[in-house]
Amino acid sequence: MLAKTHTWTPVCALDAIVPHTGVCALVNGHHVAVFRLGDDRVHAIDNIDPKSGASVLARGLIGSLGERTVVASPLYKNHFDLATGECLEAPEHSVAVHAVRVEDGRVLVALN
Template sequence: MTTAPETTDLQVQLRLAEGWFTVCDLHRLAPGRGVAALLPDGRQVALFRDREDRLYGIDNRDPFTGAPVLARGLTGTADGRPFVASPLLKQRFDLETGGCLDDPSVSVPAYRVRQRAA
């Protein structure tokens, strides 16, 4: 018998300069929706989990408005690339690289994310 990921003790971790930082339990991330988390230095990260259980992390600040809102954006794919569209001006950000799909001169920091047993 296998156990669904939501009932196990899996944690989501981000790679920061100092090492891996535990953000939350995996069951806190609903597929297709974002969650904002506070990092130790005061920045915010937007975390996403897709329907195939892949995890993504990008900065939560929309560079076009300065508002910390990317975690509340709509997710989708364009040319096979996962993205989140800002809820304010609708620019799309690649969840793997942080690059803006609508303006290649703009990007947000992207983080390596993993799930680990608690």
């Protein structure tokens, strides 16, 4: 089986994202929420809240539930695991996770 190759899209400078917050980016026409944690780890998930259809997940609150780092949707307060995209309250509303990395101080995202 061949490994999937990623097309990396620069989103912004890491310093443009305040720690413990997210930003929305349009990557190849796809709304992506990019989050920066306090230790400068970054995560990227779909930005569309599956329950409402609104592009709002980047504006959610980051926290933890047990061992999971999550974002709470600002609309319905569902929690999405930043590592897996799983919606903890309603797994049928889970979102896609995207590859993300920091290179030379810039955040790059590749759609999965």
